Amino acid sequence: MDPSEFRLGKELSALGLDNELQRSLSAMNAFQAELESITVTVVSPDRQIKVTIGVHGDVRELEFDPGIFRDQDPRSLAAAILATLTEASTAMAAKIAARYDDLAERLS
Template sequence: MELSEMGLGRELRAVGLQNELERSLTAMNAVHAELASVTATAVSPDRLIKVTIGAHGDVRAIEFDPDIFGAHDPAGLAAAVLATLAEASTMIATKLADRYAELAERLS
């Protein structure tokens, strides 16, 4: 977000805070971009399903081992996919918390 969009540019220049706020906004945008790029991939215990999700819980990829189609019934496959998605969601939450802590430490 630009300072002019917030209508604060002139006022901040007057008190000498514009450069500091611009540095903070740049750092916040960098943190947001870095966190948005985090992904997590979970593999089902039988190694037949792999699910990758993004930082917002969006499913980026689902991969199936070719052997899965003859070995599982549809209800079992659906349950395995849901369980693997849940594992990936837990993983992404942990990764984001760790990354946020690293970035917060770097910015302080």
């Protein structure tokens, strides 16, 4: 995003705020790019399931220990997968919140 998109260039310059707006926009653009690259990987407590998700909750990777198919019935396996995905989503939300806190600190 460019300050000219706000059509405030002359007004901000007159107030001496154009550099501040540019700094804020630059920080926000960097933040957006950083968010898009964040992933979270979670391993189930029994170490048989590994899930990696992206910032939008998209599953990027799903790995199973080969023995999982012998050890668990389909319903238990489904429940374990969902629990691991839920843990990954919770971890992602915490990671995003921390990044927002960092952005707020940079902008203050």
